[in-house]
Amino acid sequence: MxxxxxxxxxxxxxxxxxxxxxxxxxxxxxxxxxxxxxxxxxxxxxxxxxxxxxxxxxxxxxxxxxxxxxxxxxxxxxxPLGIQPRNEAQARTFKAAAKLVTELEPEDQRVVARLVEGVMPPQAEGDDSPPWDLPAAEVRIMASVVKRLDADATVYHPENGREVAMGTLSGPERYEVIRTHVDQKTQAYREKQEAKANAPQAENVNWGDWILNYAAQNLGPGQRLELVVEPDGSGASRAVARVVDGNTGEVLAAGQGAVTLKKAALNLAAEVRG
Known part of the structure; x- marks a missing residue:
């Protein structure tokens, strides 16, 4: 009540x-x-x-x-990091990054804020709205690097290159080490994203339609296209798509075995296309 x-x-x-x-x-x-x-x-x-x-x-x-x-x-x-999501959906993309930030000590959170500030482009005077969209993944990289490089972490001294404990460095030296690690990981992330964007898109093949079209256009007299499910020797089964001479039983073409009929058909498609 x-x-x-x-x-x-x-x-x-x-x-x-x-x-x-x-x-x-x-x-x-x-x-x-x-x-x-x-x-x-x-x-x-x-x-x-x-x-x-x-x-x-x-x-x-x-x-x-x-x-x-x-x-x-x-x-x-x-x-506090200077990041202002434009809407609810954008904010939720930062969920993993925000979780990492909350796990940091206040001092380390300020380091993340400084890293964010370091990648912000210049703003016009009097413009308080962020004119940029920092990818959530890059904020996650910043927070994860700061979390990983604690006082006990072994790093290279930013000036002499010797291996030292992170806790022995001065504040500016520690920040320089963190910034370098963040830059390296961010660059690797961006290159990976660029490669993914530029990669040729896989052809969207309807495997059922492909089987029917291939059979209609390519099978000769006495030939047939088979989808066979057989034991793989380990107690499981695998599917194989193949073109067979119906008179002699000779396998004329076959795709690699697969755990689904769809994958088996697509494997045969890749095989006959060369």
Whole structure:
């Protein structure tokens, strides 16, 4: 049954609902307000559950509200780093990075903020909005490097190249080591992404249509295309697609064995195409 709220709780609930109503276009304010309503159970004044409150009061499903609250939590972590996601969906791409940041000591979080600042392009005077989109993966790289290179880590001294413990370096030296590691890993990540973007796209082949078309256009008299499932000797089965001479039983072409009929057919397609 609904419960009565204390006067101060009722006042806070009113303020939070005003925030939700006025800030539906601002996922940060909306998500934070919903989290506080849930955590303090302010909804109990009129509803038996948070879920029924969400649906009846705001038309939110629990998953929708969950995404808003999660995005608001992520944005709260990113704000001290100088990162301001433009919307809820973008904020949630930083979830893994934000988790790593929260695992760092405050001093190390400030190092991540400095790394972020170091890659920001110049902004016009008076322009407070971030004109850039720093990939979430690159923030994750920054946080993971800072976390990994703790005081006990063995690194190369930035000036003389000798192996030393990270904890023996001065603040500027430690930052230079971290920045170098971040630059190397970020460059490797970017090269990998570029290679992936430039890689030829695999042809989207409907294997059933390919079998029928190939049979109609390429099989000679007495030939047939078979999809055979047979034991592989280990107690499992494998599928093989092959072209067979129906008169002699000779296998004219065969793809590699596979664990699915689709893959077997595509393997045969690759084989006959050369």
């Amino acid at each position: 609904p419960e009565q709220l204390e006067p101060h709780q009722k006042a806070r609930m009113t303020a939070l609902e005003t925030t939700v109503r006025d800030g539906l276009r601002d996922f940060r304010r909306t998500g934070q307000a919903l989290s506080e309503i849930r955590d303090n159970e302010f909804f109990r004044a009129g509803y038996d559950s948070f879920e029924s409150y969400l649906q009846d009061r705001w038309g939110f499903t629990p998953p929708q509200a969950g995404r808003l609250m999660e995005a608001a939590d992520v944005a709260k972590v990113l704000d």
